Amino acid sequence: MANGVVYLVSTPVGNLEDITIRALRILREVDLIACEDTRCTGRLLRHFGIEKPLLSCHEHNEARRAREIVARAAEGASVALVSDAGTPGISDPGYRVVRTAVEAGVNVVPIPGPTAAVAALSASGLPTDSFLFRGFLPPRRAARRAALRDLAASRATVVLYEAPHRVLAALADLRDVLGNRRVVIARELTKLHEEYLRGTAESVLQELAGRTAVKGELVVLVGPDQGRQQIPEESLPARVRQLEREGCKRMDAIKQAAREHGIGKREAYARVEEAKLASERTPADS
Numbered sequence: 194m195a196n197g198v199v200y201l202v203s204t205p206v207g208n209l210e211d212i213t214i215r216a217l218r219i220l221r222e223v224d225l226i227a228c229e230d231t232r233c234t235g236r237l238l239r240h241f242g243i244e245k246p247l248l249s250c251h252e253h254n255e256a257r258r259a260r261e262i263v264a265r266a267a268e269g270a271s272v273a274l275v276s277d278a279g280t281p282g283i284s285d286p287g288y289r290v291v292r293t294a295v296e297a298g299v300n301v302v303p304i305p306g307p308t309a310a311v312a313a314l315s316a317s318g319l320p321t322d323s324f325l326f327r328g329f330l331p332p333r334r335a336a337r338r339a340a341l342r343d344l345a346a347s348r349a350t351v352v353l354y355e356a357p358h359r360v361l362a363a364l365a366d367l368r369d370v371l372g373n374r375r376v377v378i379a380r381e382l383t384k385l386h387e388e389y390l391r392g393t394a395e396s397v398l399q400e401l402a403g404r405t406a407v408k409g410e411l412v413v414l415v416g417p418d419q420g421r422q423q424i425p426e427e428s429l430p431a432r433v434r435q436l437e438r439e440g441c442k443r444m445d446a447i448k449q450a451a452r453e454h455g456i457g458k459r460e461a462y463a464r465v466e467e468a469k470l471a472s473e474r475t476p477a478d479s
């Protein structure tokens with residue numbers, strides 16, 4: 194029998210009007226819809242008057258389901274894969290199904306549509322020419338800080354997903370590790386209470402901390418490090434000198450440069466002292 198297809202169908206991240214005409218047609222035409230949560234997708238399908246067999250495919254059974262879905266498609270079935278919201282595979286199940294299909298030579302066809310990351314980026318006012326999607330940071334502080342340190346050298350706008358109950362802690366870590374960069378929070382995209390908070394890591398943190406609770410879904414976007422772009426060799430002592438020239442007190446300059454480089458202020462201080470000694474050394478000393 195001829196090969197079938199696995200369609201990756203994007204669904205709305207809030208506003209149901211964002212579903213595409215093509216997505217609706219594909220969902221009406223396929224033999225089977227694999228979805229993260231059958232209740233959630235059931236509601237979506239009922240809203241659009243679609244009835245189809247559903248197969249649950251979530252993060253805990255995706256490996257097994259991937260084989261089943263691909264086997265069905267290899268026998269000629271057309272299968273749509275959807276997640277609870279947005280684009281499958283984007284911080285959602287989907288990758289394993291796609292990889293299994295690709296390895297089996299089964300056609301994979303994306304049906305593009307909403308994804309919170311790109312919607313937020315497009316309206317953020319931060320540079321869009323280069324961006325780095327990092328999804329959810331680890332929930333624990335030490336691992337989150339380590340993940341942020343990995344992002345420190347990037348010159349791209351960083352796009353993160355974050356849970357509302359963790360966003361204050363994430364912003365504090367972000368400020369400490371990446372420095373007080375430009376930050377945008379895009380909350381409740383496409384929904385009734387859609388909101389953008391634009392400022393620095395510190396000002397956005399203060400704004401959210403002043404609220405009784407942070408609710409809803411949100412995307413955190415972090416602008417590229419303007420200061421660091423001016424330092425040719427990522428040199429911490431050079432950054433400290435630059436900040437001092439700009440009027441910062443020495444210890445404040447060291448603290449800020451330490452944050453930007455994702456290291457502690459003691460280590461930063463040691464590096465500055467080391468650089469100073471090296472520059473003071475006469476040829477006779479060396």
Ligand code: SAM
Pocket residue numbers: 206207276278279280281282283284285307308309310353354355356379380381382383384410411412
């Ligand atoms: N696959 C989805 C996509 O394409 O955007 C992402 C799924 S991920 C499990 C859910 C996260 O996406 C939320 O915690 C939030 O960070 C972000 N998100 C989803 N819908 C959103 C919305 N309407 N407004 C803001 N962020 C949203």
